[in-house]
Amino acid sequence: MATHYLTEEVQGRYHYTVGPYAAPVLRVRPGDRIVVETQDAFEGKIADATARPSQAVQYPFVNPQNGPIYVEGASRGDALVVRIESIVPRGPQPRGTTCLVPYFGGTTATETTAMLHEPLPEIVRKVEVTETRIRWNDRLTFPYRPFIGTISTSPQIDSIGALTPGNHGGNMDLPDVCPGATIYLPVRVDGALLYLGDCHAIQGDGEVCGVAVEHPTHTTIAVDVRKEWPLSWPRLENDRFIMSIGSARPMEDAARIAYADLVKWMVSDYGFDKWEAYLVLTQVGLARLGNMVDPNYTIGAGIAKEYL
């Protein structure tokens, strides 16, 4: 079990679209560990509070992704198993960035929820992030609760923008994708082609303004392959629960995907009758709103392991 270092230098150019058309930057084997130098979602271009996001960042060159990482032995129909071991902030302080981006967010007109309003103001906030806390201002301190905002395997023939979550994973912005969790992603091309980036120091449910406390990190993962476990949508597991993850619009479709896939999972792997699973989830299902801001919204639906 080797440990690989996917440094900025090894990475070279980061990617803003997730697909089968980029050459792998790393080849690893099942069981290997990888330490990844992730960039923040703006690639460090929002230097201080005077920056204007609409000028500093040129769409679609946002949300830079590390990878693709080729995992030996992963074939279409398998699942890629990614255990998230740790996330540690890196870079000079203040290394946390959040902001309001014009026509982006959960309670603003956007490109697709198109309206005739002028955009909300552009506001940038830079904050200090340590391994334990985020100093929001003189009064407020938030705990450091890091997770991977965007993690994907490659689609079979499409290449999907790094801002978009879908059945390949992507920009789910789901706080459960954190150290201690294992995420399962569908393998659709040889080698799986894993991409990741966009770590958040903390994020509320829904990521309502659209920008969490973005920060560059050293993120350590271990990868494995579960053979012949075809997934329609990403799944996740930790000590407490299992979770299926849906990304779609409208938001109810994300919830439907997540709960329907979880029923399927309970039936195939845990011996539940289909209707029994449906009834049980009605009583003890757990739903987490990941994002309400990206091109698809993300909801995870889970169940505590004690009920399985």
Added chain:
Amino acid sequence: MATHYLTEEVQGRYHYTVGPYAAPVLRVRPGDRIVVETQDAFEGKIADATARPSQAVQYPFVNPQNGPIYVEGASRGDALVVRIESIVPRGPQPRGTTCLVPYFGGTTATETTAMLHEPLPEIVRKVEVTETRIRWNDRLTFPYRPFIGTISTSPQIDSIGALTPGNHGGNMDLPDVCPGATIYLPVRVDGALLYLGDCHAIQGDGEVCGVAVEHPTHTTIAVDVRKEWPLSWPRLENDRFIMSIGSARPMEDAARIAYADLVKWMVSDYGFDKWEAYLVLTQVGLARLGNMVDPNYTIGAGIAKEYL
């Protein structure tokens, strides 16, 4: 501070629509406590596992509500303050009911998400409910986590079906409306006209099949009036957080309502700047999916009191 008993006998006919057209069954004063004998959502008509919900229950005569309760001194523009003191199951065992109802639920075609599929099967499950637990089957036991599924003040001139949540409260199916919590409801007519019912012994996020563990209860509440606090949507408070509650379709609108109202609340009552509130909620906001099955979906958006 008097205690009133809204027994089945005092109630007489239950209500299936929430509005200003029914005569009050009780008049109380701010500070009073009321012990309410609620029915289950099927009014006890689903007697055993052989019942067919589509035959036992005739829409719109579902989800029976106690009330209306007239609260002296409550006027349009005030908020009705309802503290939930306790919920205790009542009636003969097995007193818990859940089931699959044709064309009702979160992952089925419905009357409005109309499709050409045949309905899912009708399945009824009766379970024992005590003050501490629910015996699901030989293998599984769920904790008793009761809450009020439906609680409303009267709309000004409309009368809204007891199955529908909205800005008057209604069938929110939000597990946070539980003992220890205080819910704030908009007063739109003299006396507020409080309705409640539909207590759940436990429910998962989203109530995915549409029917939680329904059960009859003794529910004890205390009511108060906060003068001149006009609310657009219901709000809630407990020891840990404050929460705004949105009910709408599509589901993202429920989330938008909840977060936008919470921003407004943080600005008006907690001294936040509007954009600061928006940015803070992005990092530490809490979202709860109440229901994904009713005529409107319900999401609560909250923030821990330590950040206020």
Added chain:
Amino acid sequence: MATHYLTEEVQGRYHYTVGPYAAPVLRVRPGDRIVVETQDAFEGKIADATARPSQAVQYPFVNPQNGPIYVEGASRGDALVVRIESIVPRGPQPRGTTCLVPYFGGTTATETTAMLHEPLPEIVRKVEVTETRIRWNDRLTFPYRPFIGTISTSPQIDSIGALTPGNHGGNMDLPDVCPGATIYLPVRVDGALLYLGDCHAIQGDGEVCGVAVEHPTHTTIAVDVRKEWPLSWPRLENDRFIMSIGSARPMEDAARIAYADLVKWMVSDYGFDKWEAYLVLTQVGLARLGNMVDPNYTIGAGIAKEYL
């Protein structure tokens, strides 16, 4: 076959909610004709271009409805048949009104699609409306294409705000509800209790700003009863096509309702196989976007009679 005159005087107070709680203003028999003096949607309160809609009109006292009209012999499970004979503008010029209302419309934040934007500007436009044309400005003239914006039978026990369309009809804002058309509405209470109002001099598909050219009229209808024809949703017929009308959010649900009901109608009344109807509608179905601005959106789905 009598002709009744539902003048302003006979009407007395107009209604802003549609339900079984108001006393009938008129009793008619199947086959009778009724000439109705409708008000405009603002009840004439927007007198000139200097008015501010947010001040002139106090929600929920908008969209005044004539009725209820009790139709002898109509019982639950029947359909009310309303043939629209003519719509003629009345009142002093300029008698047409359109405007921008804060937080109301199709491309603006609203109460339910809640956002942090300031409202769009309030703008009022008064226009001359004759029986043939609408003088928009010096350059533009629109044809007079009148229809009934809001027409309903009473729900069984609910009372629904006059702004809301639903399976009772309501504020569908569907231009096909015009002279020459016959609309079928579900009868849910004895006498059907017909309400109508909100005539538009012209309206584009979707009524995008939310306010068509509103105007007071003499609207002439003839009513009839089709016994034992239980309708889930309103239907419509004219010389060219039959149409089912769905009102819901999100908009796809309105379209699903309309097409699914039309399949049902083609099967029950026109001898189609279910899947054949589905395939035929895929090739020659007609969809009309009524409104994209009301509490529910409305879509009519139709098929030309030549294919039946």
Added chain:
Amino acid sequence: MATHYLTEEVQGRYHYTVGPYAAPVLRVRPGDRIVVETQDAFEGKIADATARPSQAVQYPFVNPQNGPIYVEGASRGDALVVRIESIVPRGPQPRGTTCLVPYFGGTTATETTAMLHEPLPEIVRKVEVTETRIRWNDRLTFPYRPFIGTISTSPQIDSIGALTPGNHGGNMDLPDVCPGATIYLPVRVDGALLYLGDCHAIQGDGEVCGVAVEHPTHTTIAVDVRKEWPLSWPRLENDRFIMSIGSARPMEDAARIAYADLVKWMVSDYGFDKWEAYLVLTQVGLARLGNMVDPNYTIGAGIAKEYL
């Protein structure tokens, strides 16, 4: 002005994803005409009524596209102008195909509107298509009303599945994209990289079952470049109206995009004040439901030229 022939032989492999990663099959100049041999959406694999679509076609290898066609002189920020000159059916009879595909369609559970229902039946229908009519069955004949279902320019860095419509065009399934119309598409990479295919012999509004009368064709287009006309979304023009085309979920977002873009277009090119355009469209706007079945729904919003 040359005429190019993009035959099956010149095309070679068709494409199932639309992006910048495929080599151009043709280079043309502004003003040139191209005759394209399009395949039907199933690439001819549904040979007769006994075929099962779920077996004959393997997702994502559906909806084969011709192209990419490199248009000299087209640069990012320009608009590609495509005039549709004619569409003529080709291939042996019966050359029209429609069918029900499991979990695909407007009134069925789908991969994203995920439900617990079994799929609707798979049904295939082959029909004769001539240049004037479609022989549906012994009783019914439909007129031949051909249009291009899928037409796109390349995204900048993403590659989007041929089933998905978006701001690059794509699988809009909009009947207005027919002979006599000119469609404007945003140029995002050098040469525009035009893809097209998926011609329909006829289609109803919304394409409710998801499969129109698909057929192979000779489609003749002429291309041009409008320099420095950056488009956010596709636009269309014919003798009667101009139209903006939105594709999104939920469906109201497609309508919002279309109307908001049309307001913008009326302001920039036709001298309208923004609010005036909004008010005028409310009275005379035209909306067309393209599809209610694809990964995004499509609505076109237009206005008759007489009002410009």
